[in-house]
Amino acid sequence: MAEALNTKPLVSLTDIDVFYGPVQALFGVNVTVMPGETVVVLGGNASGKSTTVKTVLGLVKAARGDVLFDGQRVNGTPAYQMIQRGLGSIPEGRRMFSEMSVLDNLKLGAYVRRGESKGELDAQIEEALAMFPRLAERRNQVSGTMSGGEQQMLAMARAWMRRPKLLCIDEPSMGLSPLFVDQVYEILAQWKARGMTILMVEQNANMALSIADRGYVLKQGHVSVTGSAAELRDNDDVRRAYLGG
Amino acid sequence: MLELFLSQILNGVVIGFVYALIALGFSLVFGVANIINFAQGALLMLGAFLTFTMVRLGAPIAVAIPIAIVITTATGMLIERLALRPLQNAPYIAPLLSTLAIAIIFDAAAEMIWSAEIQAFPSPLSKYVVFVGSAYLTGVDFLIIAVSLGVMAGLMLFLSRSWMGKALRATAQDPEAATQMGINVPLMRQFSFGLAGALGALAGVLIGMYYMSVFPQMGIPYGLKGFAAALLGGLSSIPGAIVGGILLGIFESLASGYVGEGWRDVIAFSVLLAVLIVRPHGLFGNKSLDALGGASGATGGIPTTSVVASMAGATGRTKQRVLEAPLLVLLAVIALFALLPVLSGSNYLLQVGTQAAIYAVLAVSLTLLTGSAGVISIGHAAFFGVGAYAAALAGRNWGIPAEAAFLLAGIAAAVFAAVLYWPTIRLSGHTVGLATLAIGQIVYLVCLNWVDVTRGPMGIPGVQRPSLLLGIDMKSLTAQYWQALVVLAIAVIIAFAMLNSPIGRTWRAIREDRLAAHASGVPVSRYLVLVFLVSGFLAGLAGAQFAFLQNFVSPESFMIDTSIVLISMIVLGGLGNITGALIGGVLLAMLPEVLREFAEYRMVAYGAILLLLLRFRPQGLAGTR
Numbered sequence: 001m002a003e004a005l006n007t008k009p010l011v012s013l014t015d016i017d018v019f020y021g022p023v024q025a026l027f028g029v030n031v032t033v034m035p036g037e038t039v040v041v042l043g044g045n046a047s048g049k050s051t052t053v054k055t056v057l058g059l060v061k062a063a064r065g066d067v068l069f070d071g072q073r074v075n076g077t078p079a080y081q082m083i084q085r086g087l088g089s090i091p092e093g094r095r096m097f098s099e100m101s102v103l104d105n106l107k108l109g110a111y112v113r114r115g116e117s118k119g120e121l122d123a124q125i126e127e128a129l130a131m132f133p134r135l136a137e138r139r140n141q142v143s144g145t146m147s148g149g150e151q152q153m154l155a156m157a158r159a160w161m162r163r164p165k166l167l168c169i170d171e172p173s174m175g176l177s178p179l180f181v182d183q184v185y186e187i188l189a190q191w192k193a194r195g196m197t198i199l200m201v202e203q204n205a206n207m208a209l210s211i212a213d214r215g216y217v218l219k220q221g222h223v224s225v226t227g228s229a230a231e232l233r234d235n236d237d238v239r240r241a242y243l244g245g
Numbered sequence: 246m247l248e249l250f251l252s253q254i255l256n257g258v259v260i261g262f263v264y265a266l267i268a269l270g271f272s273l274v275f276g277v278a279n280i281i282n283f284a285q286g287a288l289l290m291l292g293a294f295l296t297f298t299m300v301r302l303g304a305p306i307a308v309a310i311p312i313a314i315v316i317t318t319a320t321g322m323l324i325e326r327l328a329l330r331p332l333q334n335a336p337y338i339a340p341l342l343s344t345l346a347i348a349i350i351f352d353a354a355a356e357m358i359w360s361a362e363i364q365a366f367p368s369p370l371s372k373y374v375v376f377v378g379s380a381y382l383t384g385v386d387f388l389i390i391a392v393s394l395g396v397m398a399g400l401m402l403f404l405s406r407s408w409m410g411k412a413l414r415a416t417a418q419d420p421e422a423a424t425q426m427g428i429n430v431p432l433m434r435q436f437s438f439g440l441a442g443a444l445g446a447l448a449g450v451l452i453g454m455y456y457m458s459v460f461p462q463m464g465i466p467y468g469l470k471g472f473a474a475a476l477l478g479g480l481s482s483i484p485g486a487i488v489g490g491i492l493l494g495i496f497e498s499l500a501s502g503y504v505g506e507g508w509r510d511v512i513a514f515s516v517l518l519a520v521l522i523v524r525p526h527g528l529f530g531n532k533s534l535d536a537l538g539g540a541s542g543a544t545g546g547i548p549t550t551s552v553v554a555s556m557a558g559a560t561g562r563t564k565q566r567v568l569e570a571p572l573l574v575l576l577a578v579i580a581l582f583a584l585l586p587v588l589s590g591s592n593y594l595l596q597v598g599t600q601a602a603i604y605a606v607l608a609v610s611l612t613l614l615t616g617s618a619g620v621i622s623i624g625h626a627a628f629f630g631v632g633a634y635a636a637a638l639a640g641r642n643w644g645i646p647a648e649a650a651f652l653l654a655g656i657a658a659a660v661f662a663a664v665l666y667w668p669t670i671r672l673s674g675h676t677v678g679l680a681t682l683a684i685g686q687i688v689y690l691v692c693l694n695w696v697d698v699t700r701g702p703m704g705i706p707g708v709q710r711p712s713l714l715l716g717i718d719m720k721s722l723t724a725q726y727w728q729a730l731v732v733l734a735i736a737v738i739i740a741f742a743m744l745n746s747p748i749g750r751t752w753r754a755i756r757e758d759r760l761a762a763h764a765s766g767v768p769v770s771r772y773l774v775l776v777f778l779v780s781g782f783l784a785g786l787a788g789a790q791f792a793f794l795q796n797f798v799s800p801e802s803f804m805i806d807t808s809i810v811l812i813s814m815i816v817l818g819g820l821g822n823i824t825g826a827l828i829g830g831v832l833l834a835m836l837p838e839v840l841r842e843f844a845e846y847r848m849v850a851y852g853a854i855l856l857l858l859l860r861f862r863p864q865g866l867a868g869t870r
Binding site: 059078080108 | 414419427
């Protein structure tokens with residue numbers, strides 16, 4: 001942690017307001033992610049947690065406040081350029097290119113690295129498949145025909161192909177069986193151990209806090225609680241609302 | 246006998262390859278940008294005419310063709326940038342009408358530049374002939390097959406192997422996920438328009454060589470044939486497009502060989518219609534069409550099927566101001582207009598006034614259908630035409646008095662609308678636009694070719710006006726003017742009563758969310774039949790009044806131009822709003838009179854007005870309801 005204090009945040013949201021038409025979704029939200037950290041944003045339905053990550057990704061535009069990535073102000077930068085700058089994304093609901101094969105989905109994950117040599121990319125695809133044996137068995141299968149859990153694996157592998165500086169994840173456990181949830185978090189823990197920086201949104205607070213360093217709790221578009229994962233686990237409000245007593 | 250059959254089949258296969266090229270452009274844009282691009286045919290026409298012009302200026306054809314393709318590609322990309330990208334969050338109906346407006350502008354502009362005549366197109370290869378039994382193939386036929394196959398193979402490789410091709414496919418399958426892979430989705434959409442332009446231009450040139458001629462109005466028919474081929478083949482696959490194109494080519498070739506050349510397009514558009522209705526997923530089954538009218542599946546929210554709601558959510562519309570005059574005010578205004586003959590005896594004014602009243606009736610009729618019930622009709626001129634022909638035939642051939650002919654025209658158009666459009670009822674959104682456009686074209690072509698009944702292009706002269714009513718001689722122009730106002734008043738009363746009753750509310754509910762309407766137990770098809778009946782009846786009355794005013798009907802009055810003018814009127818006024826329809830109808834009916842010396846720019850002006858409205862004021866002058 002001592003080194004972390006000296007480095008600049010990889011991402012910082014400062015006093016962010018976001019509107020959907022006339023409806024305000026975020027009110028003066030502040031979130032930072034330091035390099036190497038895993039940060040989780042918790043909250044109930046319509047609390048603004050997905051919007052927070054979408055603001056970082058450039059999928060929604062902040063009406064007020066600053067979005068900084070890697071020290072540069074990136075307000076209004078479209079999402080595809082944010083990916084080019086080094087973000088990776090595992091979108092909510094997995095979002096497969098459902099008529100394409102597993103391999104093609106993985107290749108598209110490396111779209112912004114298309115200038116690199118084919119050998120390099122192919123090697124990384126093999127690495128990704130080694131990480132997810134279930135995908136390796138199905139490399140030529142059309143992705144839309146796979147189960148939800150397998151699709152979540154593919155979405156993860158696909159984002160990993162980007163070699164992101166920051167990986168944004170929206171609800172990785174949504175709609176998955178407990179077995180798959182465990183697998184997802186196993187992989188995330190591995191990536192974290194290898195030094196990947198992660199910003200994730202999650203309803204499953206128990207699982208998320210098991211790997212996160214810090215967290216933010218959003219309530220009706222405001223940050224209501226923030227602290228280390230341990231602090232959040234011990235916070236009575238958080239426990240009552242998200243950890244089941 | 247067999248020789249004729251064989252040679253028709255061969256002809257069909259060859260032209261089918263061209264249709265496949267058009268179909269591919271259509272499918273690409275449809276897949277990537279998720280819209281039906283009515284401007285596809287305009288790009289085809291542009292490519293053909295650019296080549297024609299360069300060759301006429303002395304360029305070798307082999308040089309002219311690539312240049313024409315490059316310019317058309319750029320034009321396609323420009324169309325996306327100027328006419329579609331700004332409409333990202335516009336109402337659902339906007340991008341569809343926007344490409345239609347572009348098509349009309351190109352069409353009309355081409356007529357101004359190159360005249361409406363058919364022009365001879367250079368076709369150096371057609372002098373080489375190879376006999377196959379008694380049928381024969383020319384050099385052009387071989388060129389068409391070779392070029393088409395080459396382009397398709399190249400396209401297939403490009404889409405499956407290159408990064409750009411993969412990015413295009415990714416955008417087609419899930420644009421939001423594509424964005425999150427770092428793909429520039431707007432650029433991909435633009436690129437798909439460029440590709441469609443290139444394919445269109447190539448197809449245009451090949452058509453020019455095949456028929457050794459080009460004409461400015463070729464865009465819409467060939468665009469429609471491209472849609473037909475694409476739908477037949479199931480939209481998404483290249484082999485599908487080839488099969489669809491060739492089948493369509495064979496169908497229409499046989500039709501022209503055995504029934505008559507005039508029926509070629511009728512068959513082609515009927516195939517389009519039949520596929521839309523019977524097998525919208527194409528021969529090979531593909532559900533991508535569902536995205537243009539209905540729920541898009543499990544990912545993300547279910548999009549509204551409303552044609553007037555904004556894609557960004559209905560939230561933006563809540564603050565809209567709507568101008569809606571009460572019925573009595575509308576009737577009072579019509580009564581005020583009735584004073585015109587007292588104030589001025591000008592025949593010119595009366596003529597214009599009667600025309601304006603007829604168009605106002607049509608606009609009210611269309612706004613019920615498209616505005617309130619959300620059935621996008623790009624073939625409204627068909628209702629109008631059926632009414633006009635019914636009135637004309639009733640008097641001339643069957644000796645029915647003109648007074649009764651009025652009612653007959655209304656009923657004929659209502660029955661026509663309900664029966665012919667009945668099968669289209671389960672279509673919604675953009676696809677119903679395609680179907681109505683096809684029906685509109687078919688009706689026009691039938692009027693043109695069914696010479697025994699309609700006298701074809703010569704039209705039916707000597708339509709008798711009603712004679713005496715309440716002691717007033719109805720044959721005078723003044724009386725006709727009053728009669729048109731009475732028809733207008735009746736139309737307004739009927740429309741008003743309907744829209745302000747539970748029926749109107751149900752129509753709007755169906756427009757806003759057809760699934761929800763079904764789920765709430767609304768008998769959706771019954772309500773849609775009702776709106777077709779009412780809308781058809783009113784348009785039929787307008788048609789009869791038109792026949793009486795002109796004393797003459799001919800197919801020319803019921804071309805697609807008329808349908809587009811009507812759409813411009815109701816968009817200008819505000820969809821689903823009677824006051825708006827009246828304002829839009831009268832304003833646009835007067836426009837050509839105001840711009841007398843620019844009469845030839847008329848259609849360009851209508852197209853431009855439509856385009857600008859969609860961009861800057863999609864709710865129209867009076868607001869949608």
